[in-house]
Amino acid sequence: MAVFVVPASCRHLCRILLLPALLLLTACATTPIGSTDPDALEGFNRPAYNFTDGADRYLIKPVAETYATHTPRLVRAGITNFFNNLLYLNVMVNSFLQGKIGQGFSDATRIVANTTIGLGGLVDVATPIGLPSHDEDFGQTLAVWGAGQGSYLFLPLLGPNTTRDTPDLAMSTLLNPLIYIKAAIALPLAFLNGVNTRANLLSATALRDENAVDPYIFTREAYLQQRRDLIFDGNAPTEGIDDMFDFDDED
Amino acid sequence: MRNMLKLRLFFLSASIFFLAFPWSVQASADAVATVEEFHLALADVMLEADTLSFQGRYDRLAPVIDETFDIETICRVILSKNWSSLDADQKALFTQLFFRLSTATYAARFNSGTKRRFSTVNVEELREGRVLVKTEFNAPGLDVVRFDYILHQKQGQWYIISATANGVNDLALKRSEYTAIFNSSGFEGLVSTLESKILELGNTIADNG
Numbered sequence: 307m308a309v310f311v312v313p314a315s316c317r318h319l320c321r322i323l324l325l326p327a328l329l330l331l332t333a334c335a336t337t338p339i340g341s342t343d344p345d346a347l348e349g350f351n352r353p354a355y356n357f358t359d360g361a362d363r364y365l366i367k368p369v370a371e372t373y374a375t376h377t378p379r380l381v382r383a384g385i386t387n388f389f390n391n392l393l394y395l396n397v398m399v400n401s402f403l404q405g406k407i408g409q410g411f412s413d414a415t416r417i418v419a420n421t422t423i424g425l426g427g428l429v430d431v432a433t434p435i436g437l438p439s440h441d442e443d444f445g446q447t448l449a450v451w452g453a454g455q456g457s458y459l460f461l462p463l464l465g466p467n468t469t470r471d472t473p474d475l476a477m478s479t480l481l482n483p484l485i486y487i488k489a490a491i492a493l494p495l496a497f498l499n500g501v502n503t504r505a506n507l508l509s510a511t512a513l514r515d516e517n518a519v520d521p522y523i524f525t526r527e528a529y530l531q532q533r534r535d536l537i538f539d540g541n542a543p544t545e546g547i548d549d550m551f552d553f554d555d556e557d
Numbered sequence: 558m559r560n561m562l563k564l565r566l567f568f569l570s571a572s573i574f575f576l577a578f579p580w581s582v583q584a585s586a587d588a589v590a591t592v593e594e595f596h597l598a599l600a601d602v603m604l605e606a607d608t609l610s611f612q613g614r615y616d617r618l619a620p621v622i623d624e625t626f627d628i629e630t631i632c633r634v635i636l637s638k639n640w641s642s643l644d645a646d647q648k649a650l651f652t653q654l655f656f657r658l659s660t661a662t663y664a665a666r667f668n669s670g671t672k673r674r675f676s677t678v679n680v681e682e683l684r685e686g687r688v689l690v691k692t693e694f695n696a697p698g699l700d701v702v703r704f705d706y707i708l709h710q711k712q713g714q715w716y717i718i719s720a721t722a723n724g725v726n727d728l729a730l731k732r733s734e735y736t737a738i739f740n741s742s743g744f745e746g747l748v749s750t751l752e753s754k755i756l757e758l759g760n761t762i763a764d765n766g
Contacts, residue, residue, distance in 0.1 A: 513666075516662075516665065516758065517662060518734070519734050519735070519738060519750050519751065519754055520734045520737055520738060523733050523734045523737055524730060524734060526733075527725075527729060527730040527733045527734070528725050528730060531724055531725045531726060531729065531730070532723070532724055532725055534724065535723065535724020535725070536724070540703065540724065542724060544681075544683060544689055544707070546729075547707065547719060547721065547726050547728070547729060548683050548684060548687065548689075548707065550634050550719075550728065550729065550732070551630075551634060551685070551687065551707075551709070551718065551719075552684075552685070
């Protein structure tokens with residue numbers, strides 16, 4: 307659940323600067339599901355979370371709410387479709403890297419269909435004709451290749467992550483067409499994508515605010531579990547969940 | 558001689574399979590019935606969302622949740638090692654508080670009156686006689702939401718002990734949250750936090766109509 311979002315253009319610089327440091331952390335301990343222990347990098351993560359939460363509460367969220375209120379639903383759907391299509395190259399490449407060849411070709415056809423018949427991606431014509439949207443990234447690819455999860459890592463303004471997921475920041479940047487066009491066009495588009503993405507997450511963050519008794523831990527656990535679900539394409543094994551019921555009677 | 562042994566092993570395996578199979582089918586059917594009873598109650602309150610207030614939905618769901626969830630086992634898992642440090646009164650207080658919070662959460666979330674449908678998609682047997690029931694929640698114009706439940710049998714009755722929505726398990730999530738609060742603020746701190754949350758949940762829903 308990528309709760310906090312900033313324009314993609316700002317992310318690129320952060321990603322490039324942060325990447326070497328993040329890669330050094332990949333050998334850190336793993337944070338297991340339903341963990342009752344603090345995460346290894348909590349000393350860094352909590353302040354990063356609080357800073358991002360403040361920026362979101364007082365700046366990013368109000369902008370997204372204003373945008374959501376004044377933008378017709380159909381226009382927002384078109385903008386969402388456009389950016390999903392624009393950034394879908396990363397999904398296609400990772401489908402192939404995970405050995406999902408059929409899915410990779412389906413993703414490639416999806417890009418062609420939406421870019422041409424779908425008016426540059428504004429209309430999702432691919433899903434109704436049997437080319438569904440998938441959710442793949444390099445973090446999932448590394449998991450499929452056998453890399454351990456590493457530590458939970460909350461990046462300021464970028465949101466929840468793990469040390470295994472951070473190389474995707476570089477890959478998704480390189481496969482983002484916006485970085486190859488003029489800044490005068492790329493920056494407004496990146497800003498629009500950031501605001502639109504945050505607006506699409508308003509109900510998810512409202513759900514978190516309603517249910518969480520410790521929003522930091524809630525975000526961490528929800529993110530780690532959702533990543534696990536994505537890695538297994540919605541069929542994650544029950545181990546870890548089922549194991550919680552193995553207690554002695556005297557416990 | 559070797560063929561005879563193979564034949565005996567085959568008949569032995571077949572006997573065990575056919576003896577176990579009817580129980581297995583019945584167990585699965587009973588576990589699914591528990592989940593569907595809960596889903597039916599959720600579907601009912603959603604259909605009547607226009608006329609039912611938050612309190613109305615709470616009152617309607619409370620007896621069904623009491624009947625279909627093993628709240629005590631859930632609480633024991635959530636508090637993990639801290640459960641054994643509580644006395645009987647504290648355990649009863651926490652169980653009652655958690656029941657109220659769970660019911661309030663469902664009453665808050667399932668508040669829309671559009672046509673929505675739950676369907677059971679798969680049943681799997683887990684270790685120690687537990688059963689996993691996989692279901693889907695369909696609503697027009699929205700993505701399908703996957704709800705998976707783990708159930709166990711207690712005194713001949715099947716109870717839900719875990720719910721997972723789109724891969725996010727509520728039990729694991731709460732276990733991490735509550736353990737952190739218990740460790741930093743103790744049992745009293747946790748009770749106070751949960752009481753505030755229940756109040757906040759009811760007020761938020763009331764404010765939003």
